[in-house]
Amino acid sequence: MSDTPTNLDALRQRIDELDNDILRLISDRATCAKQVADVKTKSDPDSVFYRPEREAQVLRRIMELNRGPLDSEEMARLFREIMSACLALEQPIKVAYLGPEGTFTQQAALKHFGASAVSLPMAAIDEVFREVEAGAVNYGVVPVENSTEGVISHTLDSFMDSSIRICGEVVLRIHHHLLVSEATLKDKVSRIYSHPQSFAQCRKWLDAHYPRAERVPVSSNAEAAKMIKGEWHSAAIAGDMAAKLYGLEKIAEKIEDRPDNSTRFLIIGSHDVPISGEDKTSIVVAMRNQPGALHELLEPFHRHQIDLTRLETRPSRSGVWNYVFFIDFKGHCDEPRVAAVLEEVRLRAAEIKVLGSYPIGVL
Numbered sequence: 001m002s003d004t005p006t007n008l009d010a011l012r013q014r015i016d017e018l019d020n021d022i023l024r025l026i027s028d029r030a031t032c033a034k035q036v037a038d039v040k041t042k043s044d045p046d047s048v049f050y051r052p053e054r055e056a057q058v059l060r061r062i063m064e065l066n067r068g069p070l071d072s073e074e075m076a077r078l079f080r081e082i083m084s085a086c087l088a089l090e091q092p093i094k095v096a097y098l099g100p101e102g103t104f105t106q107q108a109a110l111k112h113f114g115a116s117a118v119s120l121p122m123a124a125i126d127e128v129f130r131e132v133e134a135g136a137v138n139y140g141v142v143p144v145e146n147s148t149e150g151v152i153s154h155t156l157d158s159f160m161d162s163s164i165r166i167c168g169e170v171v172l173r174i175h176h177h178l179l180v181s182e183a184t185l186k187d188k189v190s191r192i193y194s195h196p197q198s199f200a201q202c203r204k205w206l207d208a209h210y211p212r213a214e215r216v217p218v219s220s221n222a223e224a225a226k227m228i229k230g231e232w233h234s235a236a237i238a239g240d241m242a243a244k245l246y247g248l249e250k251i252a253e254k255i256e257d258r259p260d261n262s263t264r265f266l267i268i269g270s271h272d273v274p275i276s277g278e279d280k281t282s283i284v285v286a287m288r289n290q291p292g293a294l295h296e297l298l299e300p301f302h303r304h305q306i307d308l309t310r311l312e313t314r315p316s317r318s319g320v321w322n323y324v325f326f327i328d329f330k331g332h333c334d335e336p337r338v339a340a341v342l343e344e345v346r347l348r349a350a351e352i353k354v355l356g357s358y359p360i361g362v363l
Helices: 004-043 052-065 072-090 104-113 125-134 153-160 196-201 203-209 221-230 240-245 293-303 336-348
Strands: 094-098 118-122 139-146 165-173 177-180 191-194 214-217 234-238 249-252 262-269 279-287 308-315 323-330 351-359
Touching: 004 072, 052 072, 052 165, 052 351, 072 104, 094 104, 094 125, 104 118, 104 139, 104 165, 104 240, 104 262, 118 125, 125 139, 125 153, 125 262, 139 153, 153 279, 153 308, 153 323, 177 221, 177 240, 191 196, 191 221, 196 203, 196 214, 196 234, 221 234, 221 240, 234 240, 279 293, 279 336, 293 308, 293 323, 293 336, 336 351
Parallel strands: 094 118, 094 139, 165 351, 191 214, 191 234
Antiparallel strands: 139 262, 165 262, 177 234, 177 249, 279 323, 279 351, 308 323
């Protein structure tokens, strides 16, 4: 027992020394980041400061080098925040996301860009696209598919007439909670607000626990959280960020029907992204209405052994084409094998549009 205080004091002293080292090294890194900004600005005043491929490479390297006891994802998240703060010294990034504040899309934006990015809520997905196209923001974040309910059609349709590029992706585990305000009578809940997708993802739980409650769809889960503040008989389905932001109580946690419920978000911008080493490409292809059109489209991918990760069919918005396919596959369009496949597809298709090549999501 007599040795414990001495050992504890020694450990605390060692922690203080390590903290001093960490502080010095982070400051050195921030100084280096400012020097990078100076070099870039002198060589090209219009330089792009945020490099998605470089950030992905750094995070992958950190995860590979990590030996614990913190797990690799947690270590990568710490480095994400350090890089976010250092990048803000070079040039703060402005990011538009599908709002209002407290949505899962905002959570995805923070996960991808870190807390030092300036995030701006937009009322609709097409507004996010417009802000990026106009140059009012550097990047946008939009949902594209959910593991339970499938593709978000509005996002795919927004790419049809846009010059916007896909610059990255982030996958977010989605946990829904039933939230109430201080004014709610918990045993009298007769109305529940949420986004239609959330209602669909929690359908079985709601049928079992609140079969008679009115389900009122709204534009976002964050909007649902705001609406219940003054209603004594209402609850909302939303996530942790909305609960914290609006000061709500969770009366039931993780009510989604599937425990692996996840949503994939796309990072959109105006620049192409160089090869990072582990990349994905997204294209949209219009095929003529003829027998075997889909087979003709996919055959080059099979022959060149390129892994397709997603294939979606959307109705054509033009009378010229009957089928429009959104395809994701592994590889970068600057790789010779991928370039060869895309050239073959161009010869077979009525139209092809490369939406972007970008790093596969690290976190």
